[in-house]
Amino acid sequence: xxxxxxxxxxxxxxxxxxxxxxxxxxxxxxxxxxxxxxxxxxxxxxxxxxxxxxxxxxxxxxxxxxxxxxxxxxxxxxxxxxxxxxxxxxxxxxxxxxxxxxxxxxxxxxxxxxxxxxxxxxxxxxxxxxxxxxxxxxxxxxxxxxxxxxxxxxxxxxxxxxxxxxxxxxxx
Numbered sequence: 476x477x478x479x480x481x482x483x484x485x486x487x488x489x490x491x492x493x494x495x496x497x498x499x500x501x502x503x504x505x506x507x508x509x510x511x512x513x514x515x516x517x518x519x520x521x522x523x524x525x526x527x528x529x530x531x532x533x534x535x536x537x538x539x540x541x542x543x544x545x546x547x548x549x550x551x552x553x554x555x556x557x558x559x560x561x562x563x564x565x566x567x568x569x570x571x572x573x574x575x576x577x578x579x580x581x582x583x584x585x586x587x588x589x590x591x592x593x594x595x596x597x598x599x600x601x602x603x604x605x606x607x608x609x610x611x612x613x614x615x616x617x618x619x620x621x622x623x624x625x626x627x628x629x630x631x632x633x634x635x636x637x638x639x640x641x642x643x644x645x646x647x
Contacts, residue, residue, distance in 0.1 A: 502605045504618050504642035506533065510554035514640035516594075518618050519647070522605040527613075529583065531596040533620060533640070536588035542621035542635025543596070545581035545603065549615040549643040556638030559617040562631060565610040566602070572627040578602070580611055582633075585625055606646060617643050 500522035508514050516533035531543070546559035553559075562570060563581030571578035580602040586594040604611045623636035 500605050500607075501647045502614050502644050503647040504644045506618060506620060506640040506642040507551065508535065508640050509556045509638050512639040514620055516620075516640070518642065518644075520600075520603075520605050520613060520644065523599075525601065527600040527603050527605055529596070529598050529600055531586065531594070533586060533588070533594045533596075534592060536586070536592045536594055536620070536639070537622070538588050538590050538592060540624035541586040541588065541594070541639075542619075542623065542625035542633050543583045543586045544579075544619050544621070544625075544633075544635075545583065545613055545644070546617045546619050546641075547581070549617050551617055551641035551643055556619055556641040559619055559638070559641055563603070563613065563616050564631075568602075570627070570629070570631045570633050573598075573600070573602070578627075579631075580613075581616075582625075582627075586620060613644050614646050615644065617641055 502520045506516045513535035518531045521528045545563040548560035550558040562579045564579040568577040573582045588594040620640040621635035625633035625635040
């Protein structure tokens with residue numbers, strides 16, 4: 476006896492499998508303030524082809540620009556955020572502006588807070604991936620928000636000051 480499935484059933488199962496794959500390529504972090512700070516928020520990452528779309532909503536910042544990076548360790552246990560280690564740099568590049576030239580995988584565009592201390596940012600990242608276990612995979616790493624602007628020149632950190640918030644990136 477041979478079972479023949481209608482075309483709509485086959486398409487349904489194919490769509491369901493594609494949906495599960497897409498869901499596996501999202502990651503999120505909740506940022507919590509480091510000791511003495513009030514910065515918090517969320518950052519989401521979604522793999523879209525060869526780019527990762529990042530969306531950040533942050534509050535509790537001083538007005539102005541702030542360094543914003545993915546760091547190498549998924550550890551926010553230290554009250555100053557130093558347990559997150561240095562910038563995530565799987566390809567051994569120098570620190571730099573993600574809008575031009577070579578840069579760390581963890582270098583992201585600057586956060587700019589308004590007069591109320593709120594910042595939102597959307598960016599396409601082309602040096603990292605979400606899931607899959609590649610060396611560029613950010614799941615299990617952390618996101619750090621810094622007190623000061625990133626000069627995109629000073630090696631290896633951008634001279635962006637103290638860490639005011641930290642969150643571990645987890646698959647979502």
